[in-house]
Amino acid sequence: MRTFRERFVSFINNRWLVFVTAMWIQSCAGIGYLFGSISPVIKSSLNYNQRQVARLGVAKDLGDSVGFLAGSLCEVLPLWGALLVGALQNFIGYGWVWLIVTGRAPALPLWAMCILIFVGNNGETYFNTAALVSCVQNFPKSRGPVVGILKGFAGLSGAILTQIYTVIHSPDHASLIFMVAVGPAMVVTALMFIVRPVGGHRQVRPSDGSSFTYIYSICLLLAAYLMGVMLVEDLVDLSHSVIITFTIILFVLLIIPIVIPVLLSFCLDASDLAEEALLPQAEKLGPGNSEQEVLLSEVEDEKPKDLDLLPASERQKRIAQLQSKLFQAAAEGAVRVKRRRGPHRGEDFTLMQALIKADFWLIFFSLLLGSGSGLTVIDNLGQMSQSLGYDNTHIFVCMISIWNFLGRVGGGYFSEIIVRDHAYPRPVAMAVAQFVMSIGHIFFAMGWPGAMYIGTLLIGLGYGAHWAIVPAAASELFGLKKFGALYNFLTLANPAGSLVFSGIIASSIYDHEAEKQHQPHHHLQNGGSIFAGMLRVDEPLKCEGSVCFFLTSMIMSGFCIIAVVLSLILVRRTKIVYSHLYGKSSTSRLQTLK
Numbered sequence: 001m002r003t004f005r006e007r008f009v010s011f012i013n014n015r016w017l018v019f020v021t022a023m024w025i026q027s028c029a030g031i032g033y034l035f036g037s038i039s040p041v042i043k044s045s046l047n048y049n050q051r052q053v054a055r056l057g058v059a060k061d062l063g064d065s066v067g068f069l070a071g072s073l074c075e076v077l078p079l080w081g082a083l084l085v086g087a088l089q090n091f092i093g094y095g096w097v098w099l100i101v102t103g104r105a106p107a108l109p110l111w112a113m114c115i116l117i118f119v120g121n122n123g124e125t126y127f128n129t130a131a132l133v134s135c136v137q138n139f140p141k142s143r144g145p146v147v148g149i150l151k152g153f154a155g156l157s158g159a160i161l162t163q164i165y166t167v168i169h170s171p172d173h174a175s176l177i178f179m180v181a182v183g184p185a186m187v188v189t190a191l192m193f194i195v196r197p198v199g200g201h202r203q204v205r206p207s208d209g210s211s212f213t214y215i216y217s218i219c220l221l222l223a224a225y226l227m228g229v230m231l232v233e234d235l236v237d238l239s240h241s242v243i244i245t246f247t248i249i250l251f252v253l254l255i256i257p258i259v260i261p262v263l264l265s266f267c268l269d270a271s272d273l274a275e276e277a278l279l280p281q282a283e284k285l286g287p288g289n290s291e292q293e294v295l296l297s298e299v300e301d302e303k304p305k306d307l308d309l310l311p312a313s314e315r316q317k318r319i320a321q322l323q324s325k326l327f328q329a330a331a332e333g334a335v336r337v338k339r340r341r342g343p344h345r346g347e348d349f350t351l352m353q354a355l356i357k358a359d360f361w362l363i364f365f366s367l368l369l370g371s372g373s374g375l376t377v378i379d380n381l382g383q384m385s386q387s388l389g390y391d392n393t394h395i396f397v398c399m400i401s402i403w404n405f406l407g408r409v410g411g412g413y414f415s416e417i418i419v420r421d422h423a424y425p426r427p428v429a430m431a432v433a434q435f436v437m438s439i440g441h442i443f444f445a446m447g448w449p450g451a452m453y454i455g456t457l458l459i460g461l462g463y464g465a466h467w468a469i470v471p472a473a474a475s476e477l478f479g480l481k482k483f484g485a486l487y488n489f490l491t492l493a494n495p496a497g498s499l500v501f502s503g504i505i506a507s508s509i510y511d512h513e514a515e516k517q518h519q520p521h522h523h524l525q526n527g528g529s530i531f532a533g534m535l536r537v538d539e540p541l542k543c544e545g546s547v548c549f550f551l552t553s554m555i556m557s558g559f560c561i562i563a564v565v566l567s568l569i570l571v572r573r574t575k576i577v578y579s580h581l582y583g584k585s586s587t588s589r590l591q592t593l594k
Contacts, residue, residue, distance in 0.1 A: 010265045022134065028187050059117045063119065079196050086126025089123035096116050100116075151408040363570060370462070375501075407468075441459070
């Protein structure tokens with residue numbers, strides 16, 4: 001029997017504790033998804049037009065995606081140091097914006113406001129990178145589900161923070177900006193020492209499958225609960241005590257996953273746990289011996305899929321046999337040990353090596369068109385709902401956050417089935433998501449009754465799926481060694497798409513339509529009075545009707561179709577790679593060693 005101290009140490013170093021903690025950090029890390037709620041406050045307080053708000057949105061997207069520094073710090077500093085830097089950026093950037101909006105600090109020019117939004121939202125890249133790097137290393141055989149769940153909670157954070165904001169019950173809408181500045185920084189600072197790699201590949205247990213099923217169940221329950229709560233709060237005038245009760249239940253659902261590491265650490269005996277060292281001979285090998293490292297990676301690649309589910313003693317025996325065969329084959333020249341000059345797809349790439357590969361750029365531009373068009377909707381959701389006559393824009397921000405969450409969780413789950421059960425390229429799931437988004441954009445363009453609800457559903461699911469599929473696919477095709485740098489480069493597709501789609505196309509069309517609607521109304525109301533026109537010249541223009549975003553949405557739908565074509569080209573190019581990674585080739589190679 002283990003002592004309490006041993007069990008507590010096991011709990012602190014449990015990979016499921018790291019995973020759950022990363023989920024909590026991600027649940028408040030997606031602060032950029034609240035831009036649709038805070039942009040109307042900034043627009044009215046600082047008297048901006050839609051083009052100026054769009055520039056703030058681009059700055060937000062750049063901050064959310066330019067994570068080169070975050071990726072570098074995660075490789076140099078301990079992960080808690082990177083998380084602390086992100087928390088400080090989040091607090092300083094959005095805290096200063098709150099001071100300006102509330103009049104506690106002098107107003108700044110637009111370019112300075114863009115810098116503040118960039119700095120505040122750039123903290124999110126540290127949260128995302130630290131969470132993904134630690135958990136992908138801890139769960140190397142479950143990349144799809146892990147990435148999907150973590151990115152899903154980041155997408156759901158918009159709805160979670162909005163629900164918490166309803167408890168504040170403040171008539172001052174600028175207090176939402178204050179909560180965005182303070183809340184995530186407090187949570188991350190409290191949990192930053194837990195998120196780290198803990199040698200999770202040595203903690204494989206037969207119960208891992210049921211643990212993931214439990215997490216998925218919590219995710220679905222959480223999304224359904226938030227959706228129900230948001231609809232009830234939108235349709236029914238509830239008392240403040242009822243809203244507090246709803247929020248307490250939300251916190252309970254967020255905390256429940258801690259049951260998994262507690263049970264594994266405190267309620268199971270040592271005999272029920274997997275062996276800590278799957279490769280006992282690894283400790284005898286020098287860290288600088290590249291040939292031995294290659295052989296050990298061969299052992300990891302050649303393991304049968306069901307090996308991790310065997311009892312510890314039997315698993316150790318099987319791995320020792322496989323290892324001895326590989327060493328013998330290497331000695332006889334049957335295994336090519338020395339590395340080639342350049343890695344092949346499926347091996348570890350540096351960022352510079354990946355940048356010269358066509359597959360990497362296919363992923364990038366497909367992501368740019370797909371997620372960029374979705375981000376345009378997210379950034380302009382407040383104005384889109386107002387143009388169609390909806391007063392409460394928060395409900396659509398929350399809904400797209402929930403669908404975004406389900407898209408990420410579902411994208412990770414179903415893409416994992418595609419690669420594990422059928423050895424088919426993961427990007428095929430991305431093509432499906434982009435086709436769904438193209439239909440969603442058409443609903444926004446038409447402006448039919450209920451189109452906002454259907455559009456947020458389709459766009460949220462499709463956009464969210466991108467951020468579960470792309471990181472997992474990138475790690476499979478280009479390796480885990482420089483995953484932080486690769487991931488943060490791919491995220492540049494988001495602001496690149498937003499810069500063109502939202503900053504130029506959507507905002508220009510919106511302001512053009514608003515001016516067309518404003519001019520006849522202006523002459524009718526003021527009789528062409530010069531002085532009346534002077535009084536209204538700085539007033540932000542509002543566009544009404546589906547025409548405000550019709551052309552924009554149709555253009556976005558066309559871009560999504562192009563993204564589908566790019567994804568299918570990537571599928572065709574990577575069939576052999578995925579067949580090698582997840583197909584029967586591994587088994588046939590083992591037969592040649594016997």
